[in-house]
Amino acid sequence: MAWHDVAPEGDFLEEIPKVVQVGEDRVAVFRLDDGFYAISDVCTHEYALLSEGFCEDGKVECPLHQACFDIRTGKVLNEPAEIDVETYPTRVEGGVVQFQL
Amino acid sequence: MRTVIVGAGQAGRRTAELLRGLDAGHDILLLGEEAEPPYDRPPLSKEILLGEEHPRGLMQRDAEAYDAQRIALRLGERVAGIDLGAARVETNAGERIAYDSLVVATGARARNLPIPGADDRRVLTLRSMADARALRARLRPGLRLAVAGAGLIGLEVAAAAIQLGCAVTVLEMGERAMARCVPEAISTRIEAWHRAAGVVLEFGCPLTAIRPESDALHLVTSRGVIAADLLLVAIGAIPNSELAREAGIAVEDGILADASGRTSHPQVFAAGEVARIWQEAAGRHIRFETWQVAQHQPVAVANALCGAQRPYAELPWHWTDQYGRNVQILGAHGAGLDWLEREDGERLASLGVDAEGRVQGAVLIDNGREATPLRRIIAAGRPIERDRLLDPSVALRQLC
Secondary structure, three states, X not given: OOEEEEEEHHHOEOOEOEEEEEOOEEEEEEEEOOEEEEEEOEOOOOOOEHHHOEEEOOEEEOOOOOOEEXXXXXXXXXXXXXXXXXXXXXXXXXXXXXEEO | OEEEEEOOOHHHHHHHHHHHHHOOOOEEEEEOOOOOOOOOOHHHHOOXXXXXXXXXXXXOOOHHHHHHOOEEEEOOOOEEXXXXXXXXXXXXXXXXXXXXXXXXXXXXXXXXXXXXOOOXXXXXXXXXXXXXXXXXXXXXXXXXXXXXXXXXXXXXXXXXXXXXXXXXXXXXXXXXXXXXXXXXXXXXXXXXXXXXXXXXXXXXXXXXXXXXXXXXXXXXXXXXXXXXXXXXXXOXXXXXXXXXXXXXXXXXXXXXXXXXXXXXXOXXXXXXXXXXXEEOOOOEEEEOOOHHHHHHHHHHHHHHHOOOOOOOOOOOEEEEEEOOEEEXXXXXXXXXXXXXXXXXXXXXXXXXXXXXOEEEEEEEXXXXXXXXXXXXXXXXXXXXXXXXXXXXXXXXXXXX
């Protein structure tokens, strides 16, 4: 487990996540009104990048088949996906957003 | 209450699972003709052809998953008849099964070419997992594959086959690719992907006869004779509505159903692609051939089976994946729309606007993020100024 830098805090736009690749894992980091959240970027239904999806009210929608996930908890909110996405702890260190993986 | 569902495809599975979620006490029997447990069909013309055995998009659960949900799944059983008076179905094996409610979810089958020679073993269609496996087993580098039909399935197969090293020719009677569902400018883009990959596209080129020879199929077209090792016929689907019609249920190119899936008989419902569903907004019955209808119209059926109202009224939506590009098609695409393109690098949103300035339909290429804002824009039905629709600094979500 290690902390990975994403970007300076001020570079984040709401509803537009930043993506970091760590080995085989792709992680999408979102800025919401109460902080930063990191989830796996890959939909659990079919292969699609959630960072390419529509994001609103703390939820992200898969760009292919409209499965929705709660960005804070990783919980799947509607079909066709049935499995939650991974979540990762985040923190801000010296003004830089990081996640732990 | 016992509900019998005839047809264990996506719509049958969804009806059974949604019904179980709504009512723990319901007795649910799901009868399928195929040996396979229910699966979603989109991967059949893509991942399965490219050699993936169990793509996740199949949503194929094993038998235990049905046991766990207390859904009685019986496979390899064809229903031969429905006796509406006695409220029971009869299987091919002669077993009679009583129901309180019946859901017909028999789907659709591939349309065959009504021309001489079409019964040759080298002429295939693609509808089921067995069809997809049979096609995959024959796609080899150097094989000359002809595809009749430049619709979604024909083009997805062409894309997979060229990636597998086949020599692919698509023969289309009409003038352009996917003419039933996208505007001309989108057809042009899709055609360019195929040509860049080496697929030969022949438009205005109906197939009039097939001469099966030992060395090849000789395909007789308006442009002369084309030799092929294999012909895939992908010219649309026909609803499997005979069972309902023979029972006396109203059928008109699909089983006529209200927005809750109720047919002309109060105990019988239709789910998925076999249904021609009343659409209030359009003021007519419409039959959809999409994953969407098999996924979401069973919500209406399962609720109606429990006495609740959840009419099916979704904005039509479907998609295709070819050469790693994703194309999504939303809403209307008929004549009389002016198509405006918003392009952002590789992402495209093509918006079909009517004479009053209302967006009625859209096509998205690698741009699924905009599907939900566009659904809202189309549903709102408000005229939007053209300059705003085309202004790249105005996000579509701001126009909802």
